[in-house]
Structures are given as structure tokens and as C-alpha cells.
Amino acid sequence: MRRIWTEAAAIMLAVMVLGGCATSKDQLLPHGDSTMLDVWQQETGGSGAAGGQTARQLLDARQSLRRPLTDADVQATPAANAAYTRTASTEIYRQFRRLPNPDLVMYVFPHLAGTDPVPVPGYSTVFPLYQRVQYAMPGERVEDY
Known part of the structure; x- marks a missing residue:
């Protein structure tokens, strides 16, 4: 029966x-009549009447994004740049805070060790959970969850 299913x-x-x-x-x-150059010129406003209209629309869109700086922009620039500048007062402030790395406590039970079985008494040891120190990105939450 299994062979029938396999076949x-x-x-x-x-x-x-x-x-x-x-x-x-x-x-x-299927292939069309237009070449890759025709498609490129049509979509990017290359040549022709329709292409010229597309190029004009693209230029108008770019010009609306280009604007001169106002007086408020010029006055706000030093304050915005000061946030990135290191000074004596901001030198102590840590931009990249350390992420929590909890300590784990492990208890080692009494055991025999070595080629000549030597008794080792039980003891506790502490080690960090993560091998490396991890840092948070600026503005990332570092409080306990």
C-alpha cells in the first residue's frame, strides 16, 4: 500500500x-515593441512632449523642497548643534548607557576532583549573565521592564 502512494x-x-x-x-x-531606453526615457522624462511634461513636474517637485532658511531656522541651528557638541558639563553624561547584566549565583555541590579523588567542599560562585557588556542606543529605554 505504501509503495502505491510513493509511486x-x-x-x-x-x-x-x-x-x-x-x-x-x-x-x-511576452515582448513589447519598446526598448529599455524607451521605457527609461518615458519614466524619467527624457525626450518627447510627454517626457518634457514629466521633467517639468519633477523639477517643480524638487523646487518645492528647496527653500531658503528663515531667520528662525538660522537662530535655531546653534541650539540644535549644541546638543551634539561635547562640553565639560556634558562630558560626564553618558550617551550610551550600559544595559543591565544581572549576576547569576551558582552553587557547586561537594564533590571529588582530580585523579586522586580529593574532596572539594560545596561553594557558591557569581558570574554575569552576558559575556560582554552591552550598550543601549541614545534614547533607548534602559529601565527595568
Whole structure:
């Protein structure tokens, strides 16, 4: 019974593979009359009347983004730049805070150690959870969750 299912699955797989090979590339992806250069010029506003109109729209959009700085922008620039400048008062402030690295306490039970079994009494040891110190990005939350 299992062999019948295996043979049926193999036949179905072969039919699907051969069916995929029977499809022609031109039928699946038909070619148009335009070349890649024509498509590029049409979409980027290259040549022609429609292309000139597209180029004009693109130029208008760019000009609306370009604007002169106002007096308020000029006055706010030093304050904005001061936030990134290191001074004696901000030198102590840590921009990249350390992330919490909790200590784990492990208890080692009494055991025998070495080639000559020597008794070792039980003891506790402390080690950090993470091997390396991790830092938070500026503005990232570092409080306990």
C-alpha cells in the first residue's frame, strides 16, 4: 500500500516538472515593441512632449523642497548643534548607557576532583549573565521592564 502512494507521488512530481518545462518563455513573458531606453526615457522624462511634461513636474517637485532658511531656522541651528557638541558639563553624561547584566549565583555541590579523588567542599560562585557588556542606543529605554 505504501509503495502505491510513493509511486503515485513520484508520477505526480514528474508530471509537474515536465509541465513546467513545456511552457515557452515568450508565452509566459511576452515582448513589447519598446526598448529599455524607451521605457527609461518615458519614466524619467527624457525626450518627447510627454517626457518634457514629466521633467517639468519633477523639477517643480524638487523646487518645492528647496527653500531658503528663515531667520528662525538660522537662530535655531546653534541650539540644535549644541546638543551634539561635547562640553565639560556634558562630558560626564553618558550617551550610551550600559544595559543591565544581572549576576547569576551558582552553587557547586561537594564533590571529588582530580585523579586522586580529593574532596572539594560545596561553594557558591557569581558570574554575569552576558559575556560582554552591552550598550543601549541614545534614547533607548534602559529601565527595568
